[in-house]
Amino acid sequence: MPDSLPTDSVGLVSPQTIHFDTPIELACGQSLDSYDLVVETYGTLNAEASNAVLICHALSGHHHAAGYHSYDDKKPGWWDSCIGPGKPIDTNRFFVVCLNNLGGCHGSSGPSSINPSTGKLYGPDFPVITVADWVKSQARLADRLGIQQWAAVVGGSLGGMQALQWSLDYPDRLRHAVIVASTPRLTAQNIAFNEVARQAITSDTDFHDGRYDEESTLPRRGLMLARMVGHITYLSDAAMGEKFGRELREEAFKFGYDAEFQVESYLRYQGERFSESFDANTYLLMTRALDYFDPAYEFGGDLSKALAPAQCEYLVLSFSTDWRFSPARSEEMVNAMISARKKVSYAEIDAPWGHDAFLIPTPRYTNAFTAYMDRVAREVGA
Amino acid sequence: MRADLEIIQQWVEPGHHVLDLGCGDGTLLHYLQQERNATGFGLEINPDHITTCMGKGVSVIEQNLDTQGLDNFGDGMFDIVLMTQALQAVRRPDKVIDEMLRLGREGIVTFPNFAHWRLRWGLALSGRMPESDALPYKWYNTPNIRLCTFKDFEALCRQKGIKIKSRRVVDGQHQNSWLARAWPNLLGEIAIYRITREHT
Numbered sequence: 001m002p003d004s005l006p007t008d009s010v011g012l013v014s015p016q017t018i019h020f021d022t023p024i025e026l027a028c029g030q031s032l033d034s035y036d037l038v039v040e041t042y043g044t045l046n047a048e049a050s051n052a053v054l055i056c057h058a059l060s061g062h063h064h065a066a067g068y069h070s071y072d073d074k075k076p077g078w079w080d081s082c083i084g085p086g087k088p089i090d091t092n093r094f095f096v097v098c099l100n101n102l103g104g105c106h107g108s109s110g111p112s113s114i115n116p117s118t119g120k121l122y123g124p125d126f127p128v129i130t131v132a133d134w135v136k137s138q139a140r141l142a143d144r145l146g147i148q149q150w151a152a153v154v155g156g157s158l159g160g161m162q163a164l165q166w167s168l169d170y171p172d173r174l175r176h177a178v179i180v181a182s183t184p185r186l187t188a189q190n191i192a193f194n195e196v197a198r199q200a201i202t203s204d205t206d207f208h209d210g211r212y213d214e215e216s217t218l219p220r221r222g223l224m225l226a227r228m229v230g231h232i233t234y235l236s237d238a239a240m241g242e243k244f245g246r247e248l249r250e251e252a253f254k255f256g257y258d259a260e261f262q263v264e265s266y267l268r269y270q271g272e273r274f275s276e277s278f279d280a281n282t283y284l285l286m287t288r289a290l291d292y293f294d295p296a297y298e299f300g301g302d303l304s305k306a307l308a309p310a311q312c313e314y315l316v317l318s319f320s321t322d323w324r325f326s327p328a329r330s331e332e333m334v335n336a337m338i339s340a341r342k343k344v345s346y347a348e349i350d351a352p353w354g355h356d357a358f359l360i361p362t363p364r365y366t367n368a369f370t371a372y373m374d375r376v377a378r379e380v381g382a
Numbered sequence: 383m384r385a386d387l388e389i390i391q392q393w394v395e396p397g398h399h400v401l402d403l404g405c406g407d408g409t410l411l412h413y414l415q416q417e418r419n420a421t422g423f424g425l426e427i428n429p430d431h432i433t434t435c436m437g438k439g440v441s442v443i444e445q446n447l448d449t450q451g452l453d454n455f456g457d458g459m460f461d462i463v464l465m466t467q468a469l470q471a472v473r474r475p476d477k478v479i480d481e482m483l484r485l486g487r488e489g490i491v492t493f494p495n496f497a498h499w500r501l502r503w504g505l506a507l508s509g510r511m512p513e514s515d516a517l518p519y520k521w522y523n524t525p526n527i528r529l530c531t532f533k534d535f536e537a538l539c540r541q542k543g544i545k546i547k548s549r550r551v552v553d554g555q556h557q558n559s560w561l562a563r564a565w566p567n568l569l570g571e572i573a574i575y576r577i578t579r580e581h582t
Binding site for chain 1: 435
């Protein structure tokens with residue numbers, strides 16, 4: 001057990017559960033009478049409450065974005081590379097809020113939590129949640145924390161979609177939206193990958209139409225396959241090549257179908273680990289939220305029209321080898337912002353890791369992100 | 383502030399929407415934002431410059447004029463489109479000028495004069511490609527692939543029916559000397575042109 005944590009870490013942190021009992025109307029037409037959100041915060045909210053930054057998580061993320069829960073933790077929070085003292089989102093200056101979104105499986109109300117009206121798990125009866133629903137719930141969280149306006153709302157991938165949605169739904173409640181490795185809408189190919197993942201889960205005989213808990217089973221196989229497919233889309237061909245190449249686990253071919261290549265055993269391992277820790281119904285819900293996200297839809301596909309109400313400044317970052325949400329998708333968003341005469345800065349970061357690059361600190365990414373956030377901090381007196 | 387930037391800022395009116403092609407570290411746009419309440423974007427490809435712009439609060443877009451063009455900007459979106467010391471580094475300056483005046487009512491272009499006496503003298507005397515403070519590169523590594531003289535530029539404008547609203551000429555230290563004004567194509571090192579398609 002280590003007796004110290006890195007000096008640029010937020011250190012030991014603990015989550016808190018915040019209960020809401022004002023009903024929330026959801027896009028699907030249903031509502032939740034009450035719900036919980038699990039939240040972590042880092043840094044200190046200043047007297048004017050002007051230095052708050054909201055971190056929105058991606059598909060499999062959660063509230064634990066930075067620091068450690070105990071000295072025994074092998075790994076820090078999922079975005080520890082960007083959040084901490086002296087890091088791009090500098091916790092010496094900002095008050096950072098990160099939550100597990102509604103429908104998640106890390107403590108916030110979701111398919112794997114208890115439905116208060118029945119006393120049983122929600123399971124597949126938990127309503128389908130959209131990005132706009134998340135943003136609405138996050139706005140209520142901001143109210144509860146005494147934050148009228150975020151200095152910035154920040155997110156990568158699906159998190160970036162939430163930052164974009166914030167700027168449309170609550171234009172006066174954020175000064176900046178930082179949208180990293182994201183997209184204004186999924187392509188047919190993106191939806192197709194999600195559908196394969198969902199089919200993997202729902203066709204697992206242990207899925208039981210989402211009521212696997214009642215059957216005391218878990219659709220491990222399906223969730224594992226879903227994660228394997230997803231994982232492939234997070235990495236670039238070059239990154240996989242670099243990491244595994246055609247390397248075999250043993251010296252020669254065995255002329256069978258077990259995992260012989262390193263990449264096979266890596267994917268199986270990742271998939272298995274994920275299937276033990278993530279809820280299958282939540283996975284379905286999150287992928288559906290991704291599919292549905294399309295703020296331009298109501299405006300005949302014209303994103304610049306959808307952007308009309310926005311008041312914040314945008315920072316958009318993409319990564320050269322990201323083929324899941326490629327730089328072209330970010331540029332689509334940036335061009336709509338330009339047409340709508342919004343303030344926007346954009347950079348395409350050269351990085352070899354594909355979509356996952358948004359989690360990996362590279363000098364150019366860190367420098368650009370730091371410079372932008374430094375300027376945000378100066379603007380809000382942090 | 384550099385004399386050329388000082389001249390340019392006088393041509394920008396309060397509240398103007400400005401596009402700066404090759405905005406560098408954002409010095410000019412930052413100044414225009416602060417002093418002229420201007421809005422707009424800078425386009426840049428140098429990563430360090432882009433980072434510096436972001437830190438200053440200058441809206442900067444990573445975009446390469448040669449490979450990506452300017453199709454993502456709509457007609458007449460800007461009051462002024464600027465291009466300082468970058469015209470000579472793009473592949474098709476003529477097309478860039480057309481684009482500038484498609485996007486903006488007015489264009490401001492600055493570039494080094496290849497007919498400056500020191501460059502003429504250097505070439506005549508040594509028979510080697512000239513170098514100067516404004517053009518400090520070797521022939522094989524220079525980003526300045528489309529050098530021209532003031533006369534060349536003005537001929538191109540005439541050919542395209544572009545009106546030159548003003549021309550200011552400065553020397554290598556960006557000073558606005560009377561000698562450079564008197565014999566610009568011989569003694570001027572850098573010219574600042576204000577161009578438009580609007581004939582009033």
